[in-house]
Amino acid sequence: MIWLAAFFGVLMLAPTLLPNNYYLTILILGCLHAMNAVGLCLLVGHAGQISLGHAGFYGLGAYTTSYLSATVGLSVGLSMLAGVGLTVVVAVLVGLPSLKLKGHYLAMATLGFGIILSILFTETVDITGGPSGFVGIPRLTLFGWELRKDVTLFRLVALVLCLFVWLSFNLLHSRVGRALRALHTSERAAEAMGVDIANYKLLVFVLSAAFSGFAGVLYAHYLTFIAPSSFGFMFSVELIVMVVLGGMVSVPGAIVGAFFVTVLPEFLRAFENVEVLLFGAILVLCMMFLPDGMAGGWRRLLDWGKARLSGASHG
Amino acid sequence: MDRTILGCSGVAVRFGGVQALADIHFEALRGDITAIIGPNGAGKTTLLNVISGMVTPSHGALRFEGRDITTLPAHKRAWGGMVRTFQNLEIFSNMTVLENVTMGCHGRLSLPAWHSLLRTPKSRRLEAEVRREAFEALEFVGMADLAQATAKDLAFGKQRLLELARALAAKPKLLLLDEPAAGLNIAETQLLADLILRIRDTYNLSVILVEHDMELVMRISDAILVLCFGQTISRGTPAQVQKDPKVIAAYLGGDED
Amino acid sequence: MDPSSLLQYLITGLTLGSTYGLTALGFTIIFNTTGVINFAQGEFVMLGGMMSVYFMHALGLGEPAAVILAVLGATMAGALVERLAIRPVRDCPAINLVIITIGVSILIRGLAMLLWGKDTHALEPFSGYQPIMFLGAAIMPQAIWVLAISLFLLGALKLFFSGTIHGKAMLACSYDPKAASLVGIGVQRMVLLSFMISALVGAVGGVILAPITMTSYDVGIMLGLKGFAACILGGLGNPFGAAAGGVILGVLESLGAGFVSSAYKDALAFVILLILLFVKPSGLFGLKDSKRV
Numbered sequence: 024m025i026w027l028a029a030f031f032g033v034l035m036l037a038p039t040l041l042p043n044n045y046y047l048t049i050l051i052l053g054c055l056h057a058m059n060a061v062g063l064c065l066l067v068g069h070a071g072q073i074s075l076g077h078a079g080f081y082g083l084g085a086y087t088t089s090y091l092s093a094t095v096g097l098s099v100g101l102s103m104l105a106g107v108g109l110t111v112v113v114a115v116l117v118g119l120p121s122l123k124l125k126g127h128y129l130a131m132a133t134l135g136f137g138i139i140l141s142i143l144f145t146e147t148v149d150i151t152g153g154p155s156g157f158v159g160i161p162r163l164t165l166f167g168w169e170l171r172k173d174v175t176l177f178r179l180v181a182l183v184l185c186l187f188v189w190l191s192f193n194l195l196h197s198r199v200g201r202a203l204r205a206l207h208t209s210e211r212a213a214e215a216m217g218v219d220i221a222n223y224k225l226l227v228f229v230l231s232a233a234f235s236g237f238a239g240v241l242y243a244h245y246l247t248f249i250a251p252s253s254f255g256f257m258f259s260v261e262l263i264v265m266v267v268l269g270g271m272v273s274v275p276g277a278i279v280g281a282f283f284v285t286v287l288p289e290f291l292r293a294f295e296n297v298e299v300l301l302f303g304a305i306l307v308l309c310m311m312f313l314p315d316g317m318a319g320g321w322r323r324l325l326d327w328g329k330a331r332l333s334g335a336s337h338g
Numbered sequence: 339m340d341r342t343i344l345g346c347s348g349v350a351v352r353f354g355g356v357q358a359l360a361d362i363h364f365e366a367l368r369g370d371i372t373a374i375i376g377p378n379g380a381g382k383t384t385l386l387n388v389i390s391g392m393v394t395p396s397h398g399a400l401r402f403e404g405r406d407i408t409t410l411p412a413h414k415r416a417w418g419g420m421v422r423t424f425q426n427l428e429i430f431s432n433m434t435v436l437e438n439v440t441m442g443c444h445g446r447l448s449l450p451a452w453h454s455l456l457r458t459p460k461s462r463r464l465e466a467e468v469r470r471e472a473f474e475a476l477e478f479v480g481m482a483d484l485a486q487a488t489a490k491d492l493a494f495g496k497q498r499l500l501e502l503a504r505a506l507a508a509k510p511k512l513l514l515l516d517e518p519a520a521g522l523n524i525a526e527t528q529l530l531a532d533l534i535l536r537i538r539d540t541y542n543l544s545v546i547l548v549e550h551d552m553e554l555v556m557r558i559s560d561a562i563l564v565l566c567f568g569q570t571i572s573r574g575t576p577a578q579v580q581k582d583p584k585v586i587a588a589y590l591g592g593d594e595d
Numbered sequence: 596m597d598p599s600s601l602l603q604y605l606i607t608g609l610t611l612g613s614t615y616g617l618t619a620l621g622f623t624i625i626f627n628t629t630g631v632i633n634f635a636q637g638e639f640v641m642l643g644g645m646m647s648v649y650f651m652h653a654l655g656l657g658e659p660a661a662v663i664l665a666v667l668g669a670t671m672a673g674a675l676v677e678r679l680a681i682r683p684v685r686d687c688p689a690i691n692l693v694i695i696t697i698g699v700s701i702l703i704r705g706l707a708m709l710l711w712g713k714d715t716h717a718l719e720p721f722s723g724y725q726p727i728m729f730l731g732a733a734i735m736p737q738a739i740w741v742l743a744i745s746l747f748l749l750g751a752l753k754l755f756f757s758g759t760i761h762g763k764a765m766l767a768c769s770y771d772p773k774a775a776s777l778v779g780i781g782v783q784r785m786v787l788l789s790f791m792i793s794a795l796v797g798a799v800g801g802v803i804l805a806p807i808t809m810t811s812y813d814v815g816i817m818l819g820l821k822g823f824a825a826c827i828l829g830g831l832g833n834p835f836g837a838a839a840g841g842v843i844l845g846v847l848e849s850l851g852a853g854f855v856s857s858a859y860k861d862a863l864a865f866v867i868l869l870i871l872l873f874v875k876p877s878g879l880f881g882l883k884d885s886k887r888v
Contacts, residue, residue, distance in 0.1 A: 073690050075697070120873040126689030127632040131823055132872045135865040138820070142862040190455050197454030197461060198444060198468070205430050205441050212428035215390060216508065217416035217445020226451055256816065260701060263694060300705025306698025307680055310691050 026275075027188055034181040038174045047173050049285060051245060054180045057281035058238035060265040061187050061274055062231030067263070068272035069195065069203045070227040072122065073130050075259050076137020080232040082144055082254025084110045084239030086151050089160045089249060094150075099164040103240045110236025111229055118228040122221065137259050144251035156250030163244035180241055184278075187234055191274050194230075199223065257299075264302050267309045340404065343368040343512055343544045344389065349398035351384055351568075358384045359568045362398070366512075366561070371538055371545040373555045376565035377588055382548040383425060385565065386516050389546065390422045391415045403511070416445045419511035423501045425520060425548075431490035435481065438489050438500055439472040442507030447471070475507040478540070479533065495526050506537065513537070515547035519554050527551055531558050556580065564588070599731030604853040605846060610738040610807060612845020613745035614640070617800030618822025619829065619837035620752065621793035627769040627832055628789035629685075631692055635676060635700035637819020638707075639794040642669040643801030644810030645707055648716040658719055666798045672703070673794025677787050685786075700815065707812040718805040741803045748799060749838055752792075756834070765789055769832075817861060821848075824868035830878035840878065 034054075038047055059081060066072050088106035091097045097105070121132045144151050151157055163170045163179070170176045194200055206213040206220050214220060243249050265284050269276025284302075291298050313320040344366040351359040359381045366372040374382045387393040389400065391412030400408045407415060421442070430438050447468050453461040476482045479499045484492065489500060498518065505513055515534070519527045531554050538545055549555050555562065555576070562579045564572040566588040572579050579585055618640055625633045646665035650656045656664065680699050684691065721740045726733035756762035767775040768785045776782045801810065801818075808814075825844045829836025844864055852860035871878060 067690070071690065073693060124872060124876070127693050128872055128876060130634075130690075130693045131632075131820075131827075132869060134820065135824075135868045135872075139862050139865045139869070142859065142865075146858045146862075193457040194451075194455055197457070198440075198448070198465070199451055199454045201433075201437060201441060202444060204433060205444075208430045208432060209428040211392065212424065212430065213441070214392075214412045215416060215422050215424075215428075216441045216504070217413050217448075218441075219413050230455075260697065263697070267694060296709045297705070299701060299708055303698050303700070303702030303705050307695055307702060310687075310695045310698065311680070311684055314691075 024192075027185060027192070030188075031181065031185045034185070035178060038177060044173060047177055049289065051173070051177050051180055053282040053285040054177070054184045055238045055242050055245075056262075056265065056285050057278045058184050058187055058241075059235045059262050060269065060277040060281040061184075061191055062234030063262050064266045064269060064271070064274055064277035065191055065194070066227050066231040067266050068270075068277075069200070069207070070224055071203075071207045072224060072228065073133065073263075074137075074228070074231070075130050075134035075256070075263070076140070077133075077231070077235050077262050078254045078256070078258035079137040079140035080110050080114065080235035081239040081242070081258065082140060082249075082251070083113060084236030085243040085249045085254070086144060086157065086239075088240045089157050089243045090150055092161050092244075093157070093159050099161055099244060100166065103244070106240040106243075107233060107236045110239070111233050114229045114232030114236075115225070118225045118232075122224040122228060134256070134259075138256060141251060141255045144254060151251065154251060156248055157243075158248050160243050160247045160249065162247060163241070176245055180245070183237065183241065187237075188274060188278070195274070199226070203227065260302065260306075264305055267306060271314070341367045341369075342401075343403060344546065345401040346385075346389070347399050347401075349385070349388055349395045349400065351381075351388060351393060352396045357568055359388070359395070359565075362565075362570055364563050364570065364573060366544060366546050368544050369538070369542070370560040371534065371547065371558050372561045372563065373559040374546065374548045374563045374565060375550070375552075375555055376571075379567070380565040381568040382565055383516060384568075386422065386514055386546070386548050390420065390514055413445070416508065419508075420514065421505045421508040421510035421512075422514035423498075423505055423516055423518060425516040427494075427497050427501060429489045429497055429500055429504075431488075433489055434485065435476065435487050435489055435492070435500055436469070436472055436485040439475050439504045439507045440468050442475065442504040443468045443471050446508055471509075472503075472507050475503040478506060478537075479503045494521055498522065498530075502533070502537075506541065509541065511543055513543055513545045515545060515549075517548055517550060519549060519551040527554055530554065534558055597731075600853065602730055602732040604849045606732060606734050606738055607853075608846030608849030609842060610741045610804070610845070611849060612825075612842035613741050614800040614804040614818065614841070615821050615825045615845050616838040616841025617745055617748065617796050618818055619825035619841045620749070620834055621797040621800075622823055622826045623832065623834050623837040624752075624765075624789050624793045624796070626826075627834075628765050629681075629786050630769075631681065632696070632823070633676075633681075633790070633793065634693065634696035634819065635703060635815075636793060636797055636822060637815035637817070638700050638703040639669050639673060639797030639815075640801035640804075640818045640822075641707065641810065641812065641815035642672055642703070642794075643798030644718060644805035644814070645711055645716070645801075645812065646798075647718055647802055647805065648810065649711060651718075658721075662802050665802060666795060669798030669801075670791045670795045673790040673792075674787060676703075676794075677790035681790070682783065682786070700819065704812060704815055711812060713812060715809045715811040716805075717809050718802070720806040721803075735807065737803070737806045741807070744799065744803050745838075748796060752796070752834065761785075761788065820868075821864045824864045824871070826878075827868060827871050827876065828878050830880040831876075833878075833880050836878060836880035839880065843879075 037050060041047055063077055066074055084106040087109045088102040091102035091105050092099050117136050121129060124132055145154050163176055202213060202218045202223055206218055210220060261284055265280035266277050268280035268283055288298055342365045346362050346364050349359060349362040362385060374385060376382050384393060388395050391410060399406060402418060402420060430441060447464055449461055449464055473482060476485055479502055481499055481503060519530055522530060534545060535558055559576050562576055563570065564579055564585050571584045571588055572582045618636055621636045625631060643665055646668045647661045650661035650664050651658060676699055680695055684695060720737040722736045726735050756766055764780045765785045765788065767780055768782050772782050821844060825840035826837050828844060829840025848860050848863055851863045
């Protein structure tokens, strides 16, 4: 918990250290991505499931709130609530049949679902504005107070991220987290101890979808413009990359992975076409050599270095 | 009051072309230690799997404490007080001994998930209670000092005890033991026999156990069911079953027809 | 609904469906030998088309030579994928393998994007552009090539699996790898072979379809997914089912695009996929009990 408070503190101070607003944008996006990644980390690393369509939930939240606030004219707060709510409902509807599937079947089902949503976002031009996107989304307004300054919005986003992390830690250190770890090791034994496996899988699935939906809602009102290309298969893959980089089971790792993936394109400005290739390479190499992510790899590197040093001094 | 805690009527199981169990009828009485024995391939573990809910019978019905549970999912049977151990140990190897045993309390001491999500005072009190009960169970089997050890690092005999402690933490009404003596030597089996008797008396529960070790079975069972090739060939007290010629033939091999 | 339109849609559907079928066949071959679903299957299809274009434009080769070289190149790619990405991690949990094959698929796509850019390219039809009129429908000669080559490939594969020792060995690996290796079958080599054959089949599919639908670096994902949907439709593990599933899917998609809406035609395949996965994962002709409960 101390770490979480420290992390929150760092985030709050960060804007003052940044030279200009552009970096603030990256920070905000990083936090939004991290919200997605934390939820997915719970699903993949702890519940042992996979979702290749989580971008769909991100988009569902974003488009729902945009449509309700800009087109229908509801208040931003209400639209946001509806955005998250709809995401949760869809997650339950999709999760119930999907989570009965295993391994590659589940992967395909979530992938198919993600792509169907992606196609819907692109084709229902009347609602979503089609491929050219949805413009004119109102800025984030809470209880009549419009968050005009980006810094304020960032502080809110950072707060929500820390809230999600707090919820995740609570869950993982509770009987639910224990049940998840149990069913990861032995589903039979977990069942014999009274763990309702289907229920827990659905719970984590819906929770992770809710995190993504909430992030989507914030995303829409921050950028005031959204396009279907942000919510497609590639983004779902990016989310998996974030979780994999973070070591699958680690929530802080997922956050680091999220920021890494957010910042990477900035460094690859000159090599725009390398991004896709790099993500593919990261996925393959990480799954093969670094199953516990960057942190694990770093740790192993340090251990190897220490062993070499002590070997040299004893040699 | 009917003393039957578990009743099987006409239970049959088919796996593809194989009839694993055919027309099994038996009743386990409350407070009894009922053993299911038989030569290899008799269907003993299949029957236990049917009772615990891991296998659905193709025919027949199962009643637990008078209620029909034939199609009740396994985890709900655990909630109802039926807990089992496994022949091939299924401990949670990456968790500590204590955590393993706390899993036993999972079905009995529960709260809606949002309590866990928000770490409410209620959930913290529940955690404390769960820890207490887990320690109790560990102390009963004599493993309280190993509480923080990682499960996969334990010796085999201790891992068996761990599974038992985990089952006890659930304070079951019916304990299903699947070959609990497998892999134990004579001394350990003796201790196990005493332990099972102690468990039955202290926790006031009923036991159904599947076993190969005849000494253990004859020593502690109140009733025995003998299976062979998926069919019941004998039922009764240990004394009766021991003298039953059909049982002797099944184990030693009858005359070739 | 006039008959010649219907016929037109049917032909288009059959043509498209053949590619789905060939892709599905690729999935099936690898799945049957290893139990792995190779998400990168669609990329082999893409490589067939894109490599042909590259060999023609960059190396100035004639189309026949370019096509053959492309198929060989894709087959080599299949071998590389197996060797580098699959063999080291054969015993991983399913989720890890899923992520790895997705990673491979994206890697190949990224490479293609880097090497050949994002443009769509056209391949010359094998025997010209002149459509053949048949019962009021205009059939492109390429469509006939597609159907003929697909059938030929299907027949050849059937012969391979039931007639040759290597084919039977591969089937043996799918039923029981341990038993197979006990009788002297080099399971690792069979796995390698399965990847190479799948890549070959996929690449051929890509090559014969490219003149009709054009090709670019990102056609792989959709084709791969639809190929997988076809697999499930026909029953995972059943090569005949895969081919049939592909054709059925192609025809349904074409009819849907023609009579309902062409914008959502891609979605149709996925809706079918989802319905199948939820309701009957063993598909129409499911042989193996490939659903794990």
